[in-house]
Amino acid sequence: MITLTVLLFARAKELMDRDAVSVAVPSPATVGDLRTHLAAAFPPLAVLLPRCVIAVNHEFAEDSHGLNPADEIALIPPVSGG
Amino acid sequence: MITLTVLLFARAKELMDRDAVSVAVPSPATVGDLRTHLAAAFPPLAVLLPRCVIAVNHEFAEDSHGLNPADEIALIPPVSGG
Amino acid sequence: MIRLTPDPIDYHALTDAVVRPECGGVVLFLGTVRELTGDVRTVFLDYEAYPPMAEKKLAEIEADARSKWPLGEVAIVHRLGRMHVGEVSVAVAVSCPHRAQAFEAARFLIDRVKELVPIWKKENAPDGQSEWVHG
Amino acid sequence: MIRLTPDPIDYHALTDAVVRPECGGVVLFLGTVRELTGDVRTVFLDYEAYPPMAEKKLAEIEADARSKWPLGEVAIVHRLGRMHVGEVSVAVAVSCPHRAQAFEAARFLIDRVKELVPIWKKENAPDGQSEWVHG
Numbered sequence: 240m241i242t243l244t245v246l247l248f249a250r251a252k253e254l255m256d257r258d259a260v261s262v263a264v265p266s267p268a269t270v271g272d273l274r275t276h277l278a279a280a281f282p283p284l285a286v287l288l289p290r291c292v293i294a295v296n297h298e299f300a301e302d303s304h305g306l307n308p309a310d311e312i313a314l315i316p317p318v319s320g321g
Numbered sequence: 322m323i324t325l326t327v328l329l330f331a332r333a334k335e336l337m338d339r340d341a342v343s344v345a346v347p348s349p350a351t352v353g354d355l356r357t358h359l360a361a362a363f364p365p366l367a368v369l370l371p372r373c374v375i376a377v378n379h380e381f382a383e384d385s386h387g388l389n390p391a392d393e394i395a396l397i398p399p400v401s402g403g
Numbered sequence: 404m405i406r407l408t409p410d411p412i413d414y415h416a417l418t419d420a421v422v423r424p425e426c427g428g429v430v431l432f433l434g435t436v437r438e439l440t441g442d443v444r445t446v447f448l449d450y451e452a453y454p455p456m457a458e459k460k461l462a463e464i465e466a467d468a469r470s471k472w473p474l475g476e477v478a479i480v481h482r483l484g485r486m487h488v489g490e491v492s493v494a495v496a497v498s499c500p501h502r503a504q505a506f507e508a509a510r511f512l513i514d515r516v517k518e519l520v521p522i523w524k525k526e527n528a529p530d531g532q533s534e535w536v537h538g
Numbered sequence: 539m540i541r542l543t544p545d546p547i548d549y550h551a552l553t554d555a556v557v558r559p560e561c562g563g564v565v566l567f568l569g570t571v572r573e574l575t576g577d578v579r580t581v582f583l584d585y586e587a588y589p590p591m592a593e594k595k596l597a598e599i600e601a602d603a604r605s606k607w608p609l610g611e612v613a614i615v616h617r618l619g620r621m622h623v624g625e626v627s628v629a630v631a632v633s634c635p636h637r638a639q640a641f642e643a644a645r646f647l648i649d650r651v652k653e654l655v656p657i658w659k660k661e662n663a664p665d666g667q668s669e670w671v672h673g
Contacts, residue, residue: 253670317672318656400518402450402516418566422570424624430565
């Protein structure tokens with residue numbers, strides 16, 4: 240198992256009332272694995288998650304992207320800047 | 322005959338070295354008639370005239386448009402503002 | 404707002420003047436005197452207008468744009484006289500509820516100004532030669 | 539020039555900063571807080587960003603635009619925090635040799651900013667209700 244920390248923003252941050260969550264996932268882990276474990280560990284995020292993108296080291300990542308504990312991981316709800 | 326005064330701008334004004342020219346044309350006169358008489362009376366304008374529009378009372382006018390001495394008539398070279 | 408002026412254009416004031424609470428998008432276009440046109444170097448330009456007709460055409464262009472887009476405010480200012488490289492010769496500012504409309508309207512306005520308004524410019528080169536630009 | 543800032547955007551300085559002698563066209567876009575979105579009245583917006591990623595995305599968007607158009611200068615500034623109706627949340631300014639390019643580039647930049655940059659806004663209505671706007 241590895242522990243991944245995921246930064247939260249906007250509605251995700253409000254739903255969890257915190258800036259980041261940590262979740263344990265079996266190693267090796269992909270972005271897709273992270274999604275599954277996040278939804279299970281944090282039910283308030285489950286509805287929002289399918290509409291979010293996962294960013295890894297400031298880049299949008301596909302579900303097949305591999306993860307390690309040193310990565311900066313963020314949950315990106317649909318953006319609405321401008 | 323009626324006498325028509327035609328305002329000049331840009332290259333037309335420079336070619337004639339004045340702001341306006343007057344030309345006598347048989348009455349009734351159209352914009353097309355004015356063109357013919359302007360070219361004959363003021364040879365320096367002859368080359369430029371086909372590229373110009375005639376404005377009558379601040380509106381672009383077709384060659385068929387009728388003219389009278391009270392009209393404000395202007396020779397409009399291709400515009401290049403902006 | 405339509406204006407011909409011999410003075411430098413206060414495009415900052417123009418921008419502020421078009422901001423409206425119901426309009427989420429503001430677009431400002433500035434035409435500036437460019438140093439090079441093709442291979443020809445310009446030192447300054449002289450702009451001349453046929454003012455009463457130019458003002459009438461500008462007002463018609465504004466009305467035409469207002470019939471096409473839900474414009475909040477519109478400002479078109481053209482400067483006349485002598486301008487050096489980098490100076491602003493024309494400014495168009497618009498506000499619209501949405502940004503796509505604001506871009507389209509501003510583009511339409513400046514395109515029509517250049518096509519329809521009796522204003523002419525003369526390019527003055529470093530060697531003292533000058534020439535009227537005729538469309 | 540790319541910037542995220544909690545302070546009011548000095549879009550006048552931004553406009554002046556992009557004027558260049560080789561560029562005849564300058565386009566400035568301002569996104570302002572709109573009072574109404576459909577039937578919903580907004581009193582103020584709260585903008586939040588993921589700053590390091592937002593700055594990276596803004597720089598990528600600028601580079602992408604520079605590969606498509608011969609841009610002189612580019613400035614993109616997004617304000618973060620609380621903004622009331624009429625305040626400027628985002629400003630994009632570009633200069634290009636010709637006006638068509640300037641319009642296209644500015645439009646491209648703001649469209650991409652709204653599509654790709656991790657910034658979010660929460661609408662706050664007069665009754666105290668608030669909601670994150672999610673795309």
